[in-house]
Amino acid sequence: VSADVVSGVAGDIGPGPVLVFPGQGSQWVGMGAQLLDESPVFAARIAECEQALSPHVDWSLTEVLRGDGAELSRVEVVQPVLWAVMVSLAAVWADRGVTPAAVIGHSQGEMAAACVAGALSLEDAARIVAVRGDALRRLQGHGDMASLGTGAEQTTGLIGDRPGVSIAAVNGPASTVISGPPEHVAAVVAEAETQGLRARLIDVGYASHNPQIDQLTDELTERLSDIRPTTTDVAFYSTVSAERLADTTALDTGYWVTNLRQRVRFADTVEALLADGYRLFIEASPHPVLALAMEETIEQADMPATVVPTLRRDHGDTVQLTHAAAQAFVAGAPIDWRRWFPT
CATH class of the missing domain: 3.40.366.10 (Malonyl-Coenzyme A Acyl Carrier Protein, domain 2)
Structure with a gap:
């Protein structure tokens, strides 16, 4: 910065x-x-x-x-x-x-x-x-949210065709939040981590902006x-x-x-x-x-x-x-x- x-x-x-x-x-x-x-x-x-x-x-x-x-x-x-x-x-x-x-x-x-x-x-x-x-x-219990250190375009690629997952927030050029069914959000986080990208689940237990x-x-x-x-x-x-x-x-x-x-x-x-x-x-x-x-x-x-x-x-x-x-x-x-x- x-x-x-x-x-x-x-x-x-x-x-x-x-x-x-x-x-x-x-x-x-x-x-x-x-x-x-x-x-x-x-x-x-x-x-x-x-x-x-x-x-x-x-x-x-x-x-x-x-x-x-x-x-x-x-x-x-x-x-x-x-x-x-x-x-x-x-x-x-x-x-x-x-x-x-x-x-x-x-x-x-x-x-x-x-x-x-x-x-x-x-x-x-x-x-x-x-x-x-x-x-x-x-x-609660039907959704999760996760923070990714990626821009909107890259996040869209990480989500792919996983059902129910969407971009919940675009916070900055390299900061997005996703939401959706727990198992699919976890899969996106795992995919991001395998690529060496910052990704973490947010402790909320529901899927806002979805x-x-x-x-x-x-x-x-x-x-x-x-x-x-x-x-x-x-x-x-x-x-x-x-x-x-x-x-x-x-x-x-x-x-x-x-x-x-x-x-x-x-x-x-x-x-x-x-x-x-x-x-x-x-x-x-x-x-x-x-x-x-x-x-x-x-x-x-x-x-x-x-x-x-x-x-x-x-x-x-x-x-x-x-x-x-x-x-x-x-x-x-x-x-x-x-x-x-x-x-």
């Missing part, structure tokens, strides 16, 4: 910062626990998220964050918890002076993106992510029928359509069904943001799972831009947040250091 990708060009962030929200995979046991004690802003937003989730779940968000992590193995728990942590990290960035000019979300991350952008209320976003996770339980999701269409449509998105001034770049949504009232029930069913066009959407002049990408997550794919996309586009993480696995305190803020500041983000170090 070029030095420009890592360091960026100080002060040149184009229209403003982009907040990036990944899908499932950035979770780790203990994420958010230290910030509950160290950051009043984070703790307050988590409390609001817990209240918004409470009509739809039978567990406590705070208890899961402070617990032993056992609950994070359940899809109906981990997805809402990740959503809440990402929304709350965005609140911390905002408190320190960094509000997004644009947002982008990957799969379930789009719910956090829409909420932070103001296109969805906290209550509607909580409902979508809770219903989504609950519905996916019906498909025809298997069609089994959930009626349920999701009914349970999310009264979602009420609104317009917002924050640019929402859709990884379903790989472009900016001109009108975020389009983030209705049908959109969220499509979000789960269709391929995630993350790399294409990052390219669209770069083409529109955005130069600072902050991944608002417990661990930077999309950073490498973004850096590869930026390098391929041959544009100077900076990718900044927020927390990292086993580094979830205000010290890590300060490091992230310093990186963003060097790249031109308007960090309010008086908020970070009050006198």
Whole structure:
């Protein structure tokens, strides 16, 4: 990766910062626990998220964050918890002076993106992510997903004629995700490994962004029928359509069904943001799972831009947040250091 990708060009962030929200995979046991004690802003937003989730779940968000992590193995728990942590990290960035000019979300991350952008209320976003996770339980055991260190064309060749396997996400020039029946996904991984390619199964146990999701269409449509998105001034770049949504009232029930069913066009959407002049990408997550794919996309586009993480696995305190803020500041983000170090 070029030095420009890592360091960026100080002060040149184009229209403003982009907040990036990944899908499932950035979770780790203990994420958010230290910030509950160290950051009043984070703790307050988590409390609001817990209240918004409470009509739809039978567990406590705070208890899961402070617990032993056992609950994070359940899809109906981990997805809402990740959503809440990402929304709350965005609140911390905002408190320190960094509000997004644009947002982008990957799969379930789009719910956090829409909420932070103001296109969805906290209550509607909580409902979508809770219903989504609950519905996916019906498909557990019938599908798997895997991450491959290959581009879309090479991945298509690896899949071959294996039935039910499809590309679930294109994250970067050499980063894709596949989904489908467990035995066929495992066969693709084995084939990739024999060719010396990076490949690993993702611990989810279902097949998102795959025809298997069609089994959930009626349920999701009914349970999310009264979602009420609104317009917002924050640019929402859709990884379903790989472009900016001109009108975020389009983030209705049908959109969220499509979000789960269709391929995630993350790399294409990052390219669209770069083409529109955005130069600072902050991944608002417990661990930077999309950073490498973004850096590869930026390098391929041959544009100077900076990718900044927020927390990292086993580094979830205000010290890590300060490091992230310093990186963003060097790249031109308007960090309010008086908020970070009050006198």
